Amino acid sequence: MSLRSLALIENWPVPTAAAGAVRADGTVLGTHGPAGQRFALASVTKPLAAYAVLVAYEEGAVELDEPAGPEGSTVRHLLAHTSGLAFDEHRVTAPPGERRLYSNAGFEVLGDHVAKATEIPFGEYLRQAVLEPLGMTSTALDGSPAKDGVSSVLDLLRFAAELQAPRLLDPRTVAEATLTVQYPGTKGVLPGYGHQNPNDWGLGFEIRDAKSPHWTxxxxxxxxxxxxxxxxxxxxxxxxxxxxxxxxxxxPFGPWAVGAWPAFTDSVLTELPG
Incomplete structure (x- = not known):
């Protein structure tokens, strides 16, 4: 089958857009637009970076609960945006574990921590640990692990299939990262959507739960x-x-996306066979 709803991206007020959907077994349900074209990922870089950190964890290079970042913070805190670091500054604004402070700086600290532990630059570690094994040849990181990735829809569908049926990581590790709320009950701001209480996250992945408003x-x-x-x-x-x-x-993300994305997602979900 090919999802007709993916064509709704043609109505988005953007110069260029591409979209696609995939099942856990790698079956691509359809793409629309230039699915092989590279786009800047911005913060969609973070799930890729988090996956590389989890590979480093399973390889024994780092531990999730070892110190990293500010005093009292750990790798887990950094992945879950609870280290206390500010959004875009290496400045502490709260004690670790107290608030969900979405932090680019935290992911930059994570990248440095893994690079030091593995003696491999983080961008290269990501390539070797995640991108190359998954055949993500259009994806690269040159700069911050928080926001400087580029990729294509076809590559992200490969990654999305991995998230649903892991081959690179133990499924229990992926479940911890994607389905298990870290520091339950923590409130914070979801960028672009305001205060959420609670603001649930896993390890590098946002968990929807009952959040409203939301981008899904x-x-x-x-x-x-x-x-x-x-x-x-x-x-x-x-x-x-x-x-x-x-x-x-x-x-760039803005009111157009707040209006367009949820309706698009609902159309995709409605079209799926039961």
Whole structure:
């Protein structure tokens, strides 16, 4: 089958857009737009970076609960945006574990921590640990692990299939990262959507739960997880229906996305066979 709803991206007020959906077994349910074109990922870089950190954890290079970042913070805190570091500054604004402070700086600290532990630059470690094994040849990181990745829809669908049926990691590790709320009950701001209480996250992946408003659809299950980026990009996985969807654009996130994305996601979910 080919999802007709993916063509709704043609109605988005963006210069260029591509989208696609994939099942856990790697079956691509359809793509629309230039699915092989590279786009800037912005914060959709973070799930890729987090996956590389988890590979480093399973290889024994780092431990999730070892110190990293500010005093009292750990690798787990950094992955879950609870280290206390500010959004874009290496400045502590709260004690670790107290608030969900979404932090680019935290992911930059993570990248440095893994690079030191493995003696491999983080971008190269990501390539060797995640991108190359998954055949993500259009994806690269040159700069911050928080926001400087580039990729294509076809590559993100490969990653999304991995998230649903892991080959590179133990499924229990992936479940910890994507389905298990870290530091339950923690409140914070979801960028672009305001204060959320609670603001649930796993390890590098946002968990939808009961958040409202939200960038996924009204019919997305509470177990849906993923990430969106300020470059007008998103990747979500809904385990209840066994499908993941990615969309990349070249227009910055804004009110257009707040209006367009949930309706698009609902259309995709509605079209899926029961």
């Amino acid at each position: 659809g009204s019919s997305s299950s509470p177990r849906t997880f993923g990430h969106f980026g300020q470059s007008g990009t998103f990747l979500w996985v809904d385990p209840e229906v066994g499908v993941a969807c990615a969309a990349l654009t070249d227009r």
